[in-house]
Amino acid sequence: MITVAGSAILPGTVKSMTLWEEQPPFIIDAKNPGKFFDPHWNKGIGAGRANDASRPVWGDQLTIAAKICGFKYARFTGIFHDDMNVYNGGSYNWTLVDDLLDKTLKAGVKPFIAFSFFPKDIAGSDATVFSWKARVVPPTDFTKWNDLVTEFTKHIVGKYGEDEVSKWYFEAWNEPDLRTFWEGTKSQYFTLYKTTVTAMKAVTPKCKVGGPATSGLSGDTQGAWLDEFLGYCKQEQLAVDFVTTHPYPADSAGKPRELGATAKDLAALRNTVSRNFPQAEIFVTKWSTSPVASDAVRDDLPAAAFIVKENVDSIGLVTGMFYGSFIDGPEELKDTFHGGQGLMNASGIAKPAFHAYRMLNALGEELLYNKDGIVVTRHKDSKKITAVLYNIPATVTSGVSGRDQAGVNSLRSQGDTKLYSFKIQNIHPDARFNVDCLTKEDGNAIVQWTKAGSPDPLTRDQVEIMKQVGMSVNGEQVLSSATGVLYIEKNLAPWDVVLVDELPK
Template sequence: MTQALSLTCSARAKGQAFTPHWNVCVGAGRANEALRASWMEQMRFVCEECGFRYVRFHGLFHDDMFVYRENDDGSITYNFQYIDDIFDRLLDMGVKPFVELGFCPRDMARETDIVFWWKGHAAPPKDVKRWGQLVQRFTQHVVNRYGIDEVLTWYFEVWNEPNLWPFFHGSKSEYFEMYRKSAEVIKAIDPRLKVGGPSTSNFVPDARFDGEKEDTSQHKTVTTAEDLDTLDWKPVWLEDFFNFCSENKLPVDFITTHPYPTDWAFDEHGTGMKLTRGVDATPKDLALLRKLVNASPFPDAEIHLTEWSSSSSPRDFAHDYLQAATYVAKANIDSIGSVDSLSYWVFTDIFEESGAGDTAFHGGFGLVNFQSIPKPTFHTYRLLNTLGDELLARTESGAITRYSKSGKLSAIAYHYPPEVTQTIPGAYETRDVAEATLDTGNPTELTFELTDLPASSSFVLEVIDTEHGDALSAWKKIGCPDPLSRAQTQHLKTAARSTRLSHHQADKTGKLSLSLFVNPWSLVSLRQL
């Protein structure tokens, strides 16, 4: 047995108000994928269940959206019909675009066919003025179509990960000039419109390493992933970005970066190493971001982490497993109060950066797979969405919250085994690492004790574990068939929604005591009815 876990508080305890950051935004692959019926159906499903209010994707200006064409006579044709179709449908379901401005259309790009299966033109424009004209025409178009009051609630983020060579075949100074031009034309339309960046990749250590992972600046040998968290980690380009914008009197309404806890960029040119940081890497990184923004020339800038997951690989089998769901829950709860949004990358396995996934469970990022089967991480966001807006108690095993309007309580708990001191390791070639991680740890007792409740108040307890609500476990039980038949797909959808539910009641004195044994990686929700 592992040491018991407990969550205890009084319903009358003074709460700390907070804004949930986990359901502000969610990611998607590229804009053109949103033209598919199944993509939109899945978008509606996850937003209704998980409460996401914005969605962000790449490729808004890619050729398959037909937004920009330079004609033989020197004229330019702008066409926003495909964008309109996507934005209209999103807004109709109550979801707003978190606009990523990129990549360049072919006719504008200095280099073409650079990144992803769909050959994004991830290079600066041949003429930054043409880029500015496109951004201006697009922004004015959406203002005209949707009204300024609506578009004032949107975010305009310039590019994606310009510090990494695959995603930007240009220099830091070229990106800064693109940001300058974008900010100028957007603010000229209405200075209240929100623009931000630099949308850089995951954090890097201050130290530099050679091939043997030796820190040559501090003469410290780094041999394990745990050693990495003894170093000072920092976001890429952020301080230079602040300085550039301050010196040039440019606005920064929000900052963005992508704090993946694995697969970190080795340097600002995208050379990298596959390493896994400590389990507390994300809350540490987000707390540092808050500190840096507060001390910057833009202390009022919002902080939006527009990509984040347990790893940055769309072929990491761990994404399909229960341990990924538990890690996501823990990292989000541990980060309360640090950021304005932490956007999970991505909501669906309809995702084609590396082409289509070959199997139903191929380690894609999605909260749901290609066949719309919910994965365990879907349940994480669904349960997070049940939490209130006042934090009453928080421990290593979860949190208890209260709804300020109704006074009702809602809690989430998880068994993240203490034997696992890191973020869950990636499983990139086979499922072996993911299976070994799933088998780590021991069962333990989880206790809830709530006092000062209304007498006889009712609660529902929900458990997600390998026997309840885990689509991958259900798939393994039927022999891992691939491809799935229609009947098998329906069976797995049903299994994925078949969580363990039980109802409980406080006693006449207003006390609720619950105790249950949970296996490693279990997720538990307790909600007052």
């Protein structure tokens, strides 16, 4: 229950003023100085491989994600992969690249391009990885790579203009510390970075180039990569406009780390970058519950509460942190729900994680309160108030990954319902608030799909029904008092997430 001040009946106030005085709700003053922050959760979103844009639903679903969740950039790998047909024996073809970039811009976001993989005629061997045959063996001579990057840069500047391209980001490779993505030495990667940044800056000095997009921060291998990369760039006087890495809250097998691991990683990352390139932006260009391809919790409610907590606790530590993808990829398992990396499944059915980013996007830019599952913000210009509440059970001390669906069901049932009781004062009088409740039954498509017998594949009509189910949360509207006070008294079941958002007058 969320009630208007003056008509609220709070626990202990009905019969005893003494008990009221002993157990008052705590007060958040909307006129208190807030901590200004630049939201990092809506800076960008993963968009899979470049060739995924050829899917009919790709552009439409990216548009939906950008509009509702506020994403400003879409990151994709594989722009030079063979399936993009960009390079053949020294000749260049930008047809599919243009289509990708046009669809991205049409969706209302800007490109965040991770340069990869090697075209067949540039790669150092015929060896490939993955079913889609990525070439990750670097050449012994980077001359052809230099020419490819140069011609690509000339093309996009010529088509889209230097001012527009200067707003894009260009990331040198993806996770070169893993042999899965880079079957070369660390020194060879440094050469690739030097070649890439030098080639691009020669065409347009205003472009933003960075890296190294390593797979994490914990552990000697990843940490050494980042330190050595920054040291190398400093020694060679190479530009590093932004630094990227992928610090997952779970290990490579999906075993969760401690709750709050993301903020600890980002604090360490920020210190490392500040020592070397203090002006560089910092991006986590791939993040999720875990790095594994299929993680059942990503389809279910606990992921949403986890996403909210890890993000709000990382305020001020990073420029942007991109969730794995806005939509499940075509190379993933074909089941309707399989723990894929998207905020939506392959058919565009929203998961609870989608709502987590929708709710985060609604928050203001001034933080008034963030503790014990209560986040209260004020919008800088309008001064309206937006809050998010979430209930992660006290017994949960680690991340939420590493479980099959039965394990996720068990996780969802852990913990107790929790009462959130407080008041916000000095807000706009008679202000109207939308209250959206994300619960096990509301906005959690996989639960409703399971109740329906887990039909797979879905018919076209079933897909449309499930899209509506995925987007449907339990909503209501409430008013503040004439004196500008709002009591909030709400019971949240384990893993519930609630958005309280003041509407404009």
